[in-house]
Amino acid sequence: MTQQTSLPSTARSLPIALLRAREGVMGPIREMLTDTGITEQQWRVLRVLEEFGEMDTKTLAQRASLLFPSLTRIAATLNEKGLVTQTRDTGDRRRQLVAVTAEGRALIEAHAAEASRIAAGFRESLGAERYEELLDLLALLAPKER
Amino acid sequence: MTQQTSLPSTARSLPIALLRAREGVMGPIREMLTDTGITEQQWRVLRVLEEFGEMDTKTLAQRASLLFPSLTRIAATLNEKGLVTQTRDTGDRRRQLVAVTAEGRALIEAHAAEASRIAAGFRESLGAERYEELLDLLALLAPKER
């Protein structure tokens, strides 16, 4: 009596499908980032800071979808590159505030046109309706807020 | 005159949405894998080998969505654990063939029930129709075959 529980074929596996879709999407983006000298995660951090302004690292980690230990290194790297500042919260010295510098903003703006062109390309390739639908479906799978 | 090219809000960014969806999906799966002693990628390799049988590493890497250097390390690790075998192709000694062992198969079967329960859970939470639709949309974004 072998159990023979039917695992889904790897070809229709949701985790693998998500992985492969992300590979496909990141391809052109990685090309763009190559000549910025920063990584995909560093770009995400800058984007979030530019959109929402200075914030504490906990909020930053959530918005950029990064774990704390990763953010520690990334913030330090971006600081060394002069793209962000790190300051202690005077009220609670455990907390750290991060903000994008003028140089960081300049880096984003220098590539904003290409980045939005790439994003628009994917939107167009799926069609606006299916694209929005996809984003909604993906949001349903995201981890619940805590 | 600031340029003000409209980058999509990070909240509606496709790469970030894919990342967060994957986090959500991997949560329960990671829990399951914790007591197997193997990683998510190692599990993927075993799954592919169990589904398709022995194959060369190039094919294996494609089916498991892994880059070659990663697969080199992962196959070596799985070999040490006694979960796969690695043999040279006698016809072309550059090539390597990988196969799952009985022990590897046993590991999969020991967790197949829980794995398929998790997969079914996601399918149910979205509804079968939207679930299939999601897989189709994701497939459209995957890298083109070469």
Place this chain on the structure above:
DNA sequence: GATTAGTCCTTAACACATTAATTATTGCGA
């Protein structure tokens, strides 16, 4: 059959992901 190019795989180097342990600071209660 020696040179050359191409293919398969490995190694190296650096950055990130994940989990766990550690440090620094704050807040609370005996």
Place this chain on the structure above:
DNA sequence: TCGCAATAATTAATGTGTTAAGGACTAATC
């Protein structure tokens, strides 16, 4: 105020992702 739990951040350890370079073998060309 002393200790102790809770929170914010860092460090450590292991494994993977990515790019580039290297090594081994094969195939093509002359």
